[in-house]
Amino acid sequence: MIIVTGAAGFIASNLIKKLNSEGFNHIIAVDRFDNPEKNKNLEDLKIQKKIEREQFFEWLDKQNEKEVEFIFHLGARTDTAEFDVDLLNKLNTEYTKKMWEKCIDMQIPLIYASSAATYGLGEFGYEDDENKISELKPLNPYGISKNEFDKWALKQDKKPFFWTGLKFFNVYGPREYHKGRMASVILHAYKQISDTGKMKLFRSHNPDFKDGEQMRDFVFVYDVVNVMIWLMHHRKNSGIYNLGSGKARTFLDLVKAVFRSMNKKEDISFIDTPEDIRDKYQYFTEAKMEKLKSIGYPHEFTDLESGVDAYMQEMKL
Structure with missing residues (x-):
């Protein structure tokens, strides 16, 4: 067993x-x-x-x-x-x-x-x-x-x-639907795009990274x-x-892939990263x-x- x-x-x-x-x-x-x-x-x-x-x-x-x-x-x-x-x-x-x-x-x-x-x-x-x-x-x-x-x-x-x-x-992947806010950005993107046709990402507060170009290993x-x-x-x-x-990708890469896979026109905007997590926000993994x-x-x-x-x-x- x-x-x-x-x-x-x-x-x-x-x-x-x-x-x-x-x-x-x-x-x-x-x-x-x-x-x-x-x-x-x-x-x-x-x-x-x-x-x-x-x-x-x-x-x-x-x-x-x-x-x-x-x-x-x-x-x-x-x-x-x-x-x-x-x-x-x-x-x-x-x-x-x-x-x-x-x-x-x-x-x-x-x-x-x-x-x-x-x-x-x-x-x-x-x-x-x-x-x-x-x-x-x-x-x-x-x-x-x-x-x-x-x-x-x-x-x-x-x-x-x-x-x-x-x-x-x-x-990320199937069977994460129960995780709420702890689910992957891909699931959140899917839900947000399905509901509104749009996706909001955190704005960069680091001069070394443009908005949406924060990177993660997905x-x-x-x-x-x-x-x-x-x-x-x-x-x-x-x-x-x-x-x-083993390969970091940007959040823009991720969201664009979701739009494309859903056959939806890209509509991406940016909002400020909440101040309470801003100083602990990872820009690259x-x-x-x-x-x-x-x-x-x-x-x-x-x-x-x-x-x-x-x-x-x-x-x-």
């Missing part, structure tokens, strides 16, 4: 769908199943059992560890505007420490979700060099909680026999899933890895992907236009 935490969420439900397509149907889905909209992500998936997040470790202790083939720990409090430090520490740091220790005791390989939010403003670049992780300065409590676990993991003398932390960049969720499944089969070269497309490629990952990543087209096609289904 394969355990997936955060199972009803965006990335995890896409992962389960891909696992099902490869014949892995003994999936243990771990989450809080109290959100009807989010639970729709599980309706078309083959799942052996659902376990509430708070009951998971008790359930795991009763299992024969030989039955558990792999754990994908993707569950977390992912709201970058969450300022309850105790909650983030409990769900993102301490829960993952317990998962790590169980994987050591039961000899279960582990992939867990870190985040590109750990890089902060990118003062130290976006290279997944484990020697630099202690120097990083995340901009919000969410990023801090993820970085604290990364730092803790690297200091441990005992580790799972295979483990990987993945720093997800700006992931990565298609199917690419993210492919990396995780490849690592599950690979099971060597443990460590912390970036997971982006780009994952350095050489480390993942160096261990043999063979696949190319979907370019933004192709990813938007594929996503928009799914929107129409």
Whole structure:
């Protein structure tokens, strides 16, 4: 059996769908199943059992560890505007420490979700060099909680026999409709253009960037899933890895791709970035992907236009 935490969420439900397509149907889905909209992500998936997040470790202790083939720990409090430090520490740091220790005791390989939010403003670049992780300065409590676990993991003398932390960049794609304001800009663009025929972007407040030319590393969720499944089969070269497309693109590129894919005439305007986030606004992110490629990952990543087209096609289904 394969355990997936955060199972009803965006990335995890896409992962389960891909696992099902490869014949892995003994999936243990771990989450809080109290959100009807989010639970729709599980309706078309083959799942052996659902376990509430708070009951998971008790359930795991009763299992024969030989039955558990792999754990994908993707569950977390992912709201970058969450300022309850105790909650983030409990769900993102301490829960993952317990998962790590169980994987050591039961000899279960582990992939867990870190985040590109750990890089902060990118003062130290976006290279997944484990020697630099202690120097990083995340901009919000969410990023801090993820970085604290990364730092803790690297200091441990005992580790799972295979483990990987993945720093997800700006992931977009199907099954994110429940995320509200935390959904990708692509989904927000689709909704705004559908409703108004127009799209508003944040104006640049940095003289080095023109309006709309702020850049992000946008990565298609199917690419993210492919990396995780490849690592599950690979099971060597443990460590912390970036997971982006490796190519920064502008918000204008993104929105123009959405207009084109929707067969709509471009109508883009700009509004001021809210003052309360202006000093923490990232103008450039780009994952350095050489480390993942160096261990043999063979696949190319979907370019933004192709990813938007594929996503928009799914929107129409």
